[in-house]
Structure formats: C-alpha cells, structure tokens
Amino acid sequence: MNHYQQKDISVIIPAFNAQDTILPLVNDLLREHTLSIEVIVVDDGSTDRTEDVLRTISDDRLIIIRQENLGVYAARNAALALHRGEWVIFLDADDQIAADFLQERLRTAREAQADVAIFNARHTDCDGHQRHPVHHRQPYGQTLTGQQWIRHCVSQREWPHYLWLQIVRSAYIRDNNLHFQEGKSHKDILWTIQLAAADGRFYFADRQDYFWVNNPASITHRPDYYDIRAASYTDVIVDILALSAQPQNRAVSRALVRHALVESRHFLGLYRRKVSNRPVVRTHFRSRIAFRHLVPGVSSLSDVFFLLKLARNIYLPAGRQTPTTVSPERR
Structure with missing residues (x-):
C-alpha cells in the first residue's frame, strides 16, 4: 500500500504551551471512529505540561513528536515528513471543531473530487460565544482551479488563507513539492498561495465546522x-x-x-x-x-x-x- 494511503486523514497540530486547550481538541478528533485517522501533535518545545497531558491519552492513533522550539511551520514540516494520510488537515491547538468534523470534510472533498476543499469557520471568544463567519464571499458549492481562485480572492478582496479551513490531498502536496517556509509568522499566507498557484481542483463549502478562538494571550498579541x-x-x-x-x-x-x-x-x-x-x-x-x-x-x-x-x-x-x-x- 502506498505510504500516503495508509490512513484516510492525517491531522497535524503544532502545540506550544497548550496544556489547557490541547486535550479537548484531540479527544474530539479521536471520537471519530468511522475513518482511519492519525492525529500528529508536534510539541514545539513547550515549557508547560503539554506533553504530560497528551501522554494521558491511550490511543495508538495519537502520535506525539517532541522538538525544540523551532516554530509552528517547522513543526508542520516535521509532521508532513512522516504522515500517512491520503488527506491532510492542519489545526491549531487552542481552537474547537464541530461534530463529525473529519467525516464531513472527507466526504465533501471526495464527492467534489477536489485536490483541496476550503471550508468556513466562526470567530469565537474564550467563553465560547460564536460570532461572525471567517469569510463571506467565497464561491460556495463551486469548483475552481487554484489560479481561478486566486483571481476570485483578489477581485473580492477576501483571502481566506487560514490553514484550518483546508483539507488537502497528500498526493497534491507531494506532486507539487509543497512545504512550509519556516519562520515565526504569516507563512500560512504563502503556503495557501503556493497551494493555489499549483492550479489543482479547489472546492468551496460554507460549512462552518471550525471555531477560531480569539486568545488574547496568544503570542501574536x-x-x-x-x-x-x-x-x-x-x-x-x-x-x-x-x-x-x-x-x-x-x-x-x-x-x-x-x-x-x-x-x-x-x-x-x-x-x-x-x-x-x-x-x-x-x-x-x-x-x-x-x-x-x-x-x-x-x-x-x-x-x-x-x-x-x-x-x-x-x-x-x-x-x-x-x-x-x-x-x-x-x-
């Protein structure tokens, strides 16, 4: 069996000092038993109990990688180098997901015969109050080439580059030699542009299946x-x-x-x-x-x-x- 087809989905989560948020997210992912999945958490040099918290989970679908603090993009590259999924999803350690998150994303992407499917999300505060959607002007229900999508986003002045909106076919990543440029911030913008410039099939769904938690303690603030x-x-x-x-x-x-x-x-x-x-x-x-x-x-x-x-x-x-x-x- 091809290395990239051993699992349906690989979920990749970088984590830095995420002891208070990582457990609920990983448990929600592992509750889905209708798919063959792996959840790869890369502990990016945490100084809190992130790794200890993860070790309390007894499930062979969870893979924990420990590295020195190299940043989220290096963490994602480390997981990409060993993942076994036909599809890849990138999540953040402090956010939340809807029920049947993986199953619905996989079903949508396969039915659309997409290389990349883009979903929607909702802004959420730390108390769990959901606010407005992340994007409003995407071509929902349509399939575009990646370069058509670039032109659409530029004309609409809306570029949803967030990684957790995406489910990506591993073969598409491999065939186009895609990887993250390592650095401290904003390289998700470049990843998504390169993903689109490779000109595969992109499908867009207005399923708001991800809850982006506004964390005032985040390093970006x-x-x-x-x-x-x-x-x-x-x-x-x-x-x-x-x-x-x-x-x-x-x-x-x-x-x-x-x-x-x-x-x-x-x-x-x-x-x-x-x-x-x-x-x-x-x-x-x-x-x-x-x-x-x-x-x-x-x-x-x-x-x-x-x-x-x-x-x-x-x-x-x-x-x-x-x-x-x-x-x-x-x-």
Whole structure:
C-alpha cells in the first residue's frame, strides 16, 4: 500500500504551551471512529505540561513528536515528513471543531473530487460565544482551479488563507513539492498561495465546522512580537512578488502583485501602530522590496493613495530612495 494511503486523514497540530486547550481538541478528533485517522501533535518545545497531558491519552492513533522550539511551520514540516494520510488537515491547538468534523470534510472533498476543499469557520471568544463567519464571499458549492481562485480572492478582496479551513490531498502536496517556509509568522499566507498557484481542483463549502478562538494571550498579541510579524510580512511580500514573475504563473501575475499590495497594507498598519524599532523594520522592507515592483498591483484610487502613504512612511524618510515614476514594469 502506498505510504500516503495508509490512513484516510492525517491531522497535524503544532502545540506550544497548550496544556489547557490541547486535550479537548484531540479527544474530539479521536471520537471519530468511522475513518482511519492519525492525529500528529508536534510539541514545539513547550515549557508547560503539554506533553504530560497528551501522554494521558491511550490511543495508538495519537502520535506525539517532541522538538525544540523551532516554530509552528517547522513543526508542520516535521509532521508532513512522516504522515500517512491520503488527506491532510492542519489545526491549531487552542481552537474547537464541530461534530463529525473529519467525516464531513472527507466526504465533501471526495464527492467534489477536489485536490483541496476550503471550508468556513466562526470567530469565537474564550467563553465560547460564536460570532461572525471567517469569510463571506467565497464561491460556495463551486469548483475552481487554484489560479481561478486566486483571481476570485483578489477581485473580492477576501483571502481566506487560514490553514484550518483546508483539507488537502497528500498526493497534491507531494506532486507539487509543497512545504512550509519556516519562520515565526504569516507563512500560512504563502503556503495557501503556493497551494493555489499549483492550479489543482479547489472546492468551496460554507460549512462552518471550525471555531477560531480569539486568545488574547496568544503570542501574536505580544508587544515584543509585532516587529517579528512585520519582518514576516516583508518576507511574504517578497515571495509573492517572486511567484508573480514565474512563467507558470503568468495568468495570475497581476493578481499576485495586487495581493502583494494587500499584504503591504497589513505591513504598514503594523509599522505605523505597533512596531517598536521602526528604523530596522523600515530598512528591512525597503532593502528587499522596490517601490516599482508594487506599482502594477494598483487597481483603484484607494491603492494609489495607499502607495503614496507607503512611500512617505517607508521609502522617503531615510532620504536615500524615492519612489520611481509609476510604470507597469516590474523588473
């Protein structure tokens, strides 16, 4: 039997200091007995009792990997290297799932003959109060190619890149040599773009089967993490622009540059309101991303005003680099 078909689904969960949340999630997954599954939890150097809590579960479908603190993306790569599922689902250790979560995702993906199925989720607070859905403008009930989906998301200004929305065929990951770029933050954006750029079959279901818990204690809300997030946005924008220049992505080249401009908005929001070391963050962005490479992403007057704001905040202050004349040229 093919290594990737030994299980129906591999569920991959990175965990760092998740002793208070990981047990309910894993138990909910292991309650599903109609499928052949494995739940791979990668303990990413926790300093609390995360591993001890997991060891209380006596179920050979649970696989625990312990690694030094390398980050969630390295943790996911470690699990991808040994998973045995025909399909892969990535979850976060502090969130919650609906009943029959795995069964319904697998049924939907197989019936649609998809390489990737994208579901919906609900924002949820720590007290369990469910709020609005994560996305609203996806092509529900339809199948698109990945590159058609990129164009759809860019035109709708809604990019649901969250990994826990996805169920992905393992063969699709393997055939396209997909893996996570290791780093601290925001690399899920790049994973999802690469997933779509490979141009497989994507199906969209408005089943709100995942509950994204807003955790104020999350590392992403720590003041000392904002500069790391800004640097990660810079890396992501650089890689999106590089993808836009690849010949196989010619049909979505402009859409990708438009998306790079959207991520630049997120970067600038962090830069203006959150980061502590602005000179370092500004220099990093300016040294890696030329102003002229973002210009082809302009599609509205709002984009023009944003680029002027970006120029004033990032490209002008040091007096060494000024924005070039607006031109469709990227290189």
